[in-house]
Amino acid sequence: MAAIFADIADLLEIKGENAFKVRAYRRAGESIGHLAEDVAQVMHEGRLTDISGVGEGIARRIQELLMTGRLAYLEELRAEFPEGVRRLLEVPGIGPKTAGRLSKELGIGSFDGLETAIADGRVAALPRLGAKTAERLLAAIQATKRRDRRAPIGLAWPVAQELLVMVRRLPGVKEVSTGGSIRRMRETVGDVDIIGSSEDIDATLDAFLRSPGVASVIQRDTRRACALIAGGLEVELRLCAPPDFGVFLQRHTGSKDHNALLDDRAGEQGLRLTEEGVLRLSDGMLERFSTEEDLYRRLGLAFIPSELREGQGEIEAAASGSLSSPVKLVDIKGNLHTHTTWSDGLDSIEAMARGCQARGYQYVAITDHSGGLGVAHGLSTARVREQVAEIREVDRRLDGIRVLSGIEVDIRADGSLDLPDDLLAELDIVVASVHSAMGQDEDRMTRRLLQAMANPNVDIVGHPTCRIVGGREPIRLDLAAVLRAAVTTKTALEINAAPSRLDLKDDLVRRAREMGVKIAINTDAHNLDQLDFMHFGVAVARRGWCGAPDVLNAWPLDEVLAFARKF
DNA sequence: GCCGTTTTCGGCCCGACTGTTTTCAGTCG
Numbered sequence: 199m200a201a202i203f204a205d206i207a208d209l210l211e212i213k214g215e216n217a218f219k220v221r222a223y224r225r226a227g228e229s230i231g232h233l234a235e236d237v238a239q240v241m242h243e244g245r246l247t248d249i250s251g252v253g254e255g256i257a258r259r260i261q262e263l264l265m266t267g268r269l270a271y272l273e274e275l276r277a278e279f280p281e282g283v284r285r286l287l288e289v290p291g292i293g294p295k296t297a298g299r300l301s302k303e304l305g306i307g308s309f310d311g312l313e314t315a316i317a318d319g320r321v322a323a324l325p326r327l328g329a330k331t332a333e334r335l336l337a338a339i340q341a342t343k344r345r346d347r348r349a350p351i352g353l354a355w356p357v358a359q360e361l362l363v364m365v366r367r368l369p370g371v372k373e374v375s376t377g378g379s380i381r382r383m384r385e386t387v388g389d390v391d392i393i394g395s396s397e398d399i400d401a402t403l404d405a406f407l408r409s410p411g412v413a414s415v416i417q418r419d420t421r422r423a424c425a426l427i428a429g430g431l432e433v434e435l436r437l438c439a440p441p442d443f444g445v446f447l448q449r450h451t452g453s454k455d456h457n458a459l460l461d462d463r464a465g466e467q468g469l470r471l472t473e474e475g476v477l478r479l480s481d482g483m484l485e486r487f488s489t490e491e492d493l494y495r496r497l498g499l500a501f502i503p504s505e506l507r508e509g510q511g512e513i514e515a516a517a518s519g520s521l522s523s524p525v526k527l528v529d530i531k532g533n534l535h536t537h538t539t540w541s542d543g544l545d546s547i548e549a550m551a552r553g554c555q556a557r558g559y560q561y562v563a564i565t566d567h568s569g570g571l572g573v574a575h576g577l578s579t580a581r582v583r584e585q586v587a588e589i590r591e592v593d594r595r596l597d598g599i600r601v602l603s604g605i606e607v608d609i610r611a612d613g614s615l616d617l618p619d620d621l622l623a624e625l626d627i628v629v630a631s632v633h634s635a636m637g638q639d640e641d642r643m644t645r646r647l648l649q650a651m652a653n654p655n656v657d658i659v660g661h662p663t664c665r666i667v668g669g670r671e672p673i674r675l676d677l678a679a680v681l682r683a684a685v686t687t688k689t690a691l692e693i694n695a696a697p698s699r700l701d702l703k704d705d706l707v708r709r710a711r712e713m714g715v716k717i718a719i720n721t722d723a724h725n726l727d728q729l730d731f732m733h734f735g736v737a738v739a740r741r742g743w744c745g746a747p748d749v750l751n752a753w754p755l756d757e758v759l760a761f762a763r764k765f
Numbered sequence: 766g767c768c769g770t771t772t773t774c775g776g777c778c779c780g781a782c783t784g785t786t787t788t789c790a791g792t793c794g
Contacts, residue, residue, distance in 0.1 A: 218777055222766035253767050291783095293792045328785060378794090419781080434794090454778095454794080461778050466771085473780080 199237060199263060202272060203227030203256075208284045209275040211294035212301065225251035228455065230260075232510045234709040236678050238264055250511075280307025289338045291331075299324060309339050348386035349431055350667050351734065352697025355380065357431055358390045361411070365435065368405045370398035372440045377450040381504045383737035385667050385700050389424075389432035393450045395443040406435050438473070444487035445475050448494075455509025456502075463497055463513060505740040524740040525719075527733050529752040532561035535606065535629050535660060535692065535720030536729075540585050541566035542574040544725040547585075547601070548592045553726045555599040561755045563604035563627035564589050568616040576608070579621050586624070600755055602626035606660055611635035613649030615656070622655035627762060629692070629720075631660030632673065640674040647680055651689045657762045658718045658750075659684070661694040661701040677706065681713045688764045690716040690750045693742075695735025696728070707742025716761070717742075718750040 207224040229251045230237060240246055241264055246257040263269050279301045285308065286297040300306040303324065304315050313336065315321050322332040358376050365374050371394055375381065378391030396402040403423045407415050416424040424434045438446035449457065461471055470477040475486040476496060487493040491501045499516040503524055506512040515521035536550050537543030547564055554562035566585065567576040577585060586603045593601035604627035608616040615630060622628050630650045638646065650656055663672035684691050691710055694701045702710065707717060719735035721728055739749060746752040750761060
């Protein structure tokens with residue numbers, strides 16, 4: 199439904215409709231996409247217009263969609279343009295106006311059609327579109343065609359950390375931070391934004407563009423440099439004067455929605471936010487802020503952590519003082535999903551346990567695969583018992599960390615588990631996960647998960663939706679039913695911190711949390727290095743508004759074990 | 766099309782850049 203409203207917004211924009219009407223549809227779509235509950239439920243309870251950005255008109259559209267599965271309005275809009283116009287918007291340099299003219303005047307609705315029209319000169323002949331623009335568009339189409347999709351955070355984040363170190367050493371630099379979507383820890387990023395302050399902006403930008411990591415320069419402005427770095431990631435460095443860093447960083451962290459709402463709030467207070475500072479409309483004075491904390495305070499708000507800045511109620515919460523502190527990496531006391539050489543991991547039980555100890559954890563559960571997963575050398579009943587003996591032995595030998603016995607037991611296609619109940623009952627922690635028959639329909643898949651959760655030995659559902667970021671769609675689930683069952687059966691749902699999974703994803707985490715579901719943030723590490731994935735999972739939990747009390751492995755060990763016993 | 770302890774009508778973020786113009790429309794972030 200969110201995609202449908204985004205579709206409508208694009209088409210209205212191409213059509214040249216009132217820009218605010220366009221924005222209304224777009225905002226409504228985003229609200230629905232982030233909704234923490236089922237839209238149908240909201241409709242049945244007559245609360246559609248409670249959704250921010252949804253009024254009478256859009257509520258009617260939602261209703262039509264839910265009742266009939268279709269939307270006449272969208273179909274009419276689509277009929278006005280060649281199919282595929284929206285794709286033209288993906289080409290940098292083509293906005294709604296150009297897309298509208300290309301489709302209306304030349305009947306273009308595809309990249310290929312546009313390429314042909316550029317080649318035979320029809321594009322350059324349009325008023326206000328010269329030969330130079332046509333040439334630029336041709337290059338842009340070709341780039342778009344072979345463009346890699348957004349970079350996964352797992353790839354971009356380490357690069358950003360290296361860039362921060364590099365930029366910090368450049369001449370003139372005072373402060374440096376990531377900005378944009380990478381600072382908000384979205385699961386994918388379009389580019390890596392680095393935001394800094396410098397006493398000599400020109401010199402810093404020059405030095406940046408000359409540094410060895412920079413492969414080619416895309417653009418250089420007075421306060422901004424954009425470059426491709428080795429590996430193909432695009433990096434944008436933006437700089438301001440040191441006294442303005444707070445406002446500058448805030449502006450360039452976004453999100454767009456968050457900033458727009460913050461602008462509204464500033465407007466209500468007779469202020470206007472700019473890149474340089476806060477403009478008092480009463481006397482035209484500019485207030486400058488070197489820290490974000492001071493800026494938010496000036497607007498009467500508690501500080502809003504960057505991961506929460508998506509325009510999804512965080513400003514209201516910060517205003518009313520109800521924004522609770524999100525969980526931090528240092529709150530994490532253990533890791534409840536790890537693999538070793540006993541199944542498909544690369545390091546021993548002892549090595550993984552020591553690795554967790556080195557990361558400051560108080561406990562770790564060793565959870566290798568069960569037998570059904572042939573490819574992963576899953577453990578049979580006999581091998582589980584052998585492994586438990588070794589786990590107990592390592593636990594005795596190591597001081598300062600508790601090593602728990604566990605398993606990642608496979609949930610079979612029929613919902614039964616891959617190991618007998620009496621064996622599972624002997625283990626400290628049981629993670630149950632789906633690894634096969636992922637194409638099942640919603641009904642069957644939901645029953646499969648509910649059956650697994652109903653088993654009192656199951657403590658955590660691993661990677662609950664089985665999605666792969668940029669790779670595999672999530673399994674089909676009645677999520678509301680799964681969340682309800684998680685509460686009643688005292689089963690935690692996992693945030694799998696592996697950056698390729700990040701499953702549950704942020705908006706589902708928020709929904710789960712609101713229903714009182716406990717979350718376990720686990721690395722699912724298959725080697726020592728992957729133990730460092732934890733912070734990605736913590737970021738997802740923060741984006742899902744989880745505090746430490748919501749996170750099972752932020753609890754002391756005795757409470758975790760009590761939860762697992764389901765008292 | 767949405768929204769409201771300044772408003773139920775009149776607002777809704779904005780500055781920089783680019784190419785095509787000769788003062789500005791369109792795109793981008």
